[in-house]
Amino acid sequence: MVSARGRSLVALDGSPVRGGSVDLLLEAVCDGARAAGGEATHVVCDGLEVKPCQACGPDATTGFCVFHDDMDGVYAALRDAHAVVVGSPIYFDAVSAQLKLVMDRCNCITPLVRRPGGGEGFRPLWPRTRRGAFVTACSTRHRYDLAERSVRGFLKWIGARWEETLAWQHEDNDAGSVARDPALLERARALGRRLIEAAPLEV
Numbered sequence: 340m341v342s343a344r345g346r347s348l349v350a351l352d353g354s355p356v357r358g359g360s361v362d363l364l365l366e367a368v369c370d371g372a373r374a375a376g377g378e379a380t381h382v383v384c385d386g387l388e389v390k391p392c393q394a395c396g397p398d399a400t401t402g403f404c405v406f407h408d409d410m411d412g413v414y415a416a417l418r419d420a421h422a423v424v425v426g427s428p429i430y431f432d433a434v435s436a437q438l439k440l441v442m443d444r445c446n447c448i449t450p451l452v453r454r455p456g457g458g459e460g461f462r463p464l465w466p467r468t469r470r471g472a473f474v475t476a477c478s479t480r481h482r483y484d485l486a487e488r489s490v491r492g493f494l495k496w497i498g499a500r501w502e503e504t505l506a507w508q509h510e511d512n513d514a515g516s517v518a519r520d521p522a523l524l525e526r527a528r529a530l531g532r533r534l535i536e537a538a539p540l541e542v
């Protein structure tokens with residue numbers, strides 16, 4: 340039995356709908372991580388005060404960002420996370436604006452820096468030891484692969500590796516309709532358990 344004690348999972352939630360399908364799926368992920376003995380933090384991007392990224396360029400600050408707002412807490416949570424699960428409804432084939440604001444502000448986790456001998460390069464602040472996943476909801480007639488691509492790139496940028504996507508694809512317009520699919524919610528709980536119990540990735 341692997342001990343998850345002292346490990347934390349961060350669930351980054353791009354949905355503004357409390358009790359919606361993404362919320363329910365991420366709560367199930369968090370329940371799974373907690374049931375395995377870990378900690379889980381459900382971060383609702385819609386509730387954060389976050390300025391948009393200004394693309395301030397290389398060496399703009401010795402900290403994470405030139406701005407200090409609710410991202411300070413997000414950076415700390417992601418830095419200390421053992422695993423990261425990103426959730427978003429599909430909005431016009433993409434992630435929600437709430438999540439995109441937070442993702443863009445994480446550009447500084449792998450900043451562009453000036454090299455001592457000249458030139459510039461990206462320097463990750465954190466080793467890529469975290470496992471990650473994407474949780475989403477959209478219509479059965481629409482696609483989520485474009486959002487998944489964006490989230491996979493984001494996870495890489497913050498020192499995580501995408502491992503799987505759980506998608507609730509529905510025919511209805513009912514908030515929280517994933518509750519009608521207990522098997523998918525159980526898969527979300529299993530995902531939380533697996534991610535918190537798995538060893539860190541080798542670097």
Ligand SMILES: Cc1cc2nc3c(=O)[nH]c(=O)nc-3n(C[C@H](O)[C@H](O)[C@H](O)COP(=O)(O)O)c2cc1C
Nearest residue numbers: 354356359360361428429430431432476477478481
């Ligand atoms: C602004 C906006 C844009 C949307 N665009 C899409 C879309 O491109 N494809 C899709 O399948 N659903 C789209 N939807 C519907 C949501 O993705 C869908 O209802 C989802 O299940 C909501 O999940 P949530 O309640 O957990 O936030 C859109 C909804 C909104 C509000």
